[in-house]
Amino acid sequence: MEDLRRAESELCVSRAMQLHAHLPKAQGTISQLQWIHHVLFQDIYDWAGAIRTVDIAKGEGLPFQPLAFFNTGVAYCEQMLREDNLLQRLSRDIFVKRLSVHYNNFNILHPFREGNGRTQRVFWDIVARDAGWHLDWGLVTGERNDQASIAGMQADDLRDLESMFDDIVKPLTIPLEADVPYTHLADELLSVGDSPNIGYTFTDEDYRQWQSRHESHASEADVT
Incomplete structure (x- = not known):
């Protein structure tokens, strides 16, 4: 199993390094996210680049966007990022704050x-590059990213994400910590490991909460 995980991580990192050498222009869309996923995982998953067809949660039971509201969520994410002009022409402080919102x-x-x-790391690398920054992922552990992401999901508390991005957002003229982009991911994935996603069955109360979120987003972004 460990050999398989190492082989998978090395294949992914190899593809990420190839992609980083020829990053496309940022689109800020779910389609571009799918394209990146396919490039990274085409050697590993038959379904690389395909949107999931089941509801899922993180290993500890934290559910992600239900499929019933998935298209609305996509429209909201894309529109909000588009209205922020893909984070271009912002001061560093505002860039960090808005990046935290969209990353969440x-x-x-x-x-x-x-x-x-x-x-997501590659996706936001592209957005950051076109906005005049790069993200020094070698300075942040997977564990720190996970904890910041959980805080954002559970309570819309973005302070940890803002702190994380404040540590890793650099001008393009400043060298990255890693001499070769993404090489740190291989050892990180093996030492920390990804908490697996699992199938999740939404309760009526879950759906009521997501319906409320959907209505809030539709009102905020005029998404229907």
Whole structure:
């Protein structure tokens, strides 16, 4: 099992390094997220790049966007990022704050059965690059990212995400910690490991809460 995990992580990192050398222009869309996922995981999953077809939660039971409201969630995430002009022409402080908001929004979507975190890293690298920044992921552990993401999902508490991004957002002129982008991911994934996503059955109360969230987003973004 360990050999399999190492092989999978090395394949993913290899694809990420290839992609980083030829990053496309940022689109800020779920379609671009799917394309990145396919590039990273085409050697591992037959369904690389495909949107999940089941409701899922993290290993500790934290549910992600239900499929019943998935399209609304996608429309909200894309529209909010588009209205923020893909985070371009912002001061560093505002960039960090708005990046934290959008990172949390897309993380709640969790469109794939596995590999969401690694896909998001590349996705936001592209957005940051086009906005005049890069993200030094080598300075943050997977555990720190997970805890910040959980806080954002559970209570819309973005302070940990803002702190994390404040530590890793750098001007493009400042070298990254890692000489070769994403090489740190291989050892990180093996030492920390990904808490697996599991199937999740939403209760009536769950759906009421998500319906309320859906109505709030529809009102905020005029998404129907």
